[in-house]
Ligand SMILES: *[C@@H]1O[C@H](CO)[C@@H](O)[C@H](O)[C@H]1NC(C)=O
Ligand SMILES: *[C@@H]1O[C@H](CO)[C@@H](O)[C@H](O)[C@H]1NC(C)=O
Ligand SMILES: *[C@@H]1O[C@H](CO)[C@@H](O)[C@H](O)[C@H]1NC(C)=O
């Protein structure tokens with residue numbers, strides 16, 4: 001039944017006051033992403049996150065405000081006896097049409113499966129609300145192998161986002177029935193234990209660009225400020241609905257990207273109507289990382305920097321999530337950072353050097369006997385297969401600290417390509433390659449996929465880049481075999497094929513032997529600077545190339 005029919009069926013009681021319970025059998029749950037539920041306090045967009053081995057965050061949204069004492073999570077080991085309860089804190093922001101609720105479930109055991117149901121005390125039919133499961137992180141020092149998924153630059157899928165139909169200005173479409181990245185992650189949910197999304201989440205800020213590109217149809221083109229508010233929020237809500245199959249059962253850990261702040265990348269021109277939109281068209285609440293800051297509950301103490309830089313442990317890995325948009329420190333880039341133009345970014349979070357000082361302190365605290373692996377994640381790359389798209393500010397700010405801290409692997413997104421560097425520091429490759437290097441290895445994977453498509457990588461890969469892939473949507477899987485061996489795979493969303501795979505070996509002072517590095521340089525649209533038989537890197541004719549609409553790579557991702 002379509003949503004319209006469902007609503008029509010309840011037209012007679014449509015004046016019912018929000019929150020008042022309905023008879024159980026007349027309690028339609030929202031089923032269509034992006035549509036407003038009949039019951040305005042129905043819990044939606046359930047998303048879990050790690051706090052630590054004994055505490056888990058559960059967040060969700062409702063279309064009406066709920067007192068904290070009424071918004072609850074029931075949880076336990078037995079799905080038929082959810083004997084524990086957690087209460088939440090509600091947050092919202094200027095232009096939001098929904099309310100986020102954040103609860104922390106405490107008293108948990110590590111590496112344990114729990115069942116939970118988000119509810120509200122006034123719900124008449126709580127038993128019709130869905131029950132989900134999550135697994136708590138492993139304790140540090142747990143040496144069992146496991147995998148995680150990493151994605152960046154994902155955005156909306158479907159008619160309002162990445163689809164088989166490209167609007168004006170879009171640079172890559174899906175093939176008919178092609179499996180997109182959200183679907184691929186959902187299909188492979190058993191193959192990894194948690195997910196990291198390294199920035200550029202919903203791309204809700206592209207609402208004007210999408211409108212100008214014809215995505216919403218002539219009838220729904222944005223013509224006034226009311227629609228600006230509505231459309232941004234609709235796209236954001238639709239994204240959170242779409243990822244619920246992932247976020248409701250796997251910890252979904254997030255970093256900021258430029259699209260969490262720089263509304264419409266600073267502007268867009270509607271040539272048909274001769275209107276130039278600037279970021280000033282965006283409303284308060286749609287800039288400054290506002291929706292991001294409000295929607296998530298990552299580890300770390302409450303305060304301005306919450307959700308922006310933090311760390312957590314899962315088994316033998318220490319994960320560090322960083323803000324590569326602002327707060328570079330050193331006081332040289334100004335409040336609106338990345339290049340310091342002040343035109344796009346807004347919303348730096350801390351005092352000068354606060355993030356860098358935090359990072360140094362966090363690295364100093366790592367106990368390598370418990371978490372031998374230390375990985376860092378930030379949105380923008382500085383070693384990447386597009387030479388002129390390097391974030392040199394990020395490099396200046398973070399590289400010396402990450403290197404000095406012995407970080408093993410750094411993952412980034414932003415450029416809509418895949419690239420794998422050699423182990424490298426200060427633009428100099430580590431002669432050890434992947435066999436016990438002293439420098440970090442850098443992986444960029446910005447191929448999650450959003451309506452605006454993918455980028456071209458350089459025909460000749462830049463210095464220190466070993467391998468790259470372009471024009472294939474995908475995500476990364478990290479596999480931690482033990483304290484000395486880990487592997488990174490590029491997984492093509494459309495068919496789950498692994499198009500690149502490499503092992504990183506760290507001796508940790510012992511005498512274990514390295515695994516031979518494996519890279520699949522002849523597959524798909526990849527090419528490697530060291531691979532003489534690589535295929536043409538423009539071999540997917542169905543995907544339009546970027547650049548034909550005057551979109552450069554800089555600042556547009
Ligand atoms: C809710 O807010 C209160 C007061 O700021 C704080 O003590 C508590 O830890 C918060 N709870 C959650 C689940 O964030
Ligand atoms: C509605 O559900 C509640 C439990 O959630 C149950 O106690 C009650 O009997 C149900 N009412 C009807 C009319 O089915
Ligand atoms: C796409 O999937 C639909 C439904 O399964 C099917 O009817 C259609 O033929 C498929 N289209 C293509 C091009 O494979």
Ligand SMILES: *[C@@H]1O[C@H](CO)[C@@H](O)[C@H](O)[C@H]1NC(C)=O
Nearest residue numbers: 219220222223224225226227
């Ligand atoms: C904005 O445009 C929509 C759609 O055309 C219209 O329904 C609404 O009344 C307009 N609002 C204002 C304030 O002009």
Ligand SMILES: *[C@@H]1O[C@H](CO)[C@@H](O)[C@H](O)[C@H]1NC(C)=O
Nearest residue numbers: 270271272273274275276277
């Ligand atoms: C477009 O608008 C600008 C002012 O906003 C005006 O100067 C220019 O003549 C217009 N161009 C056309 C083709 O109407």
Ligand SMILES: *[C@@H]1O[C@H](CO)[C@@H](O)[C@H](O)[C@H]1NC(C)=O
Nearest residue numbers: 284285287288345346347348
């Ligand atoms: C938030 O963003 C707006 C628009 O970019 C800007 O004018 C304002 O100063 C920002 N506020 C903060 C606290 O960063």
Ligand SMILES: *[C@@H]1O[C@H](CO)[C@@H](O)[C@H](O)[C@H]1NC(C)=O
Nearest residue numbers: 399400401403425426427428
């Ligand atoms: C990086 O290398 C350049 C030369 O290429 C050198 O001048 C500079 O001092 C090096 N910086 C660091 C931090 O090692």
Ligand SMILES: *[C@@H]1O[C@H](CO)[C@@H](O)[C@H](O)[C@H]1NC(C)=O
Nearest residue numbers: 481482483484485512514515
């Ligand atoms: C660690 O894992 C690698 C890859 O599976 C394996 O070759 C190696 O023997 C393992 N080392 C130990 C000490 O088990």
Ligand SMILES: *[C@@H]1O[C@H](CO)[C@@H](O)[C@H](O)[C@H]1NC(C)=O
Nearest residue numbers: 472492494495497523524525
């Ligand atoms: C999977 O898709 C990739 C990317 O298009 C392609 O290179 C590869 O050949 C496909 N693999 C299979 C088994 O179809």
Ligand SMILES: [Fe+2]
Nearest residue numbers: 200257414557
């Ligand atoms: Fe980006």
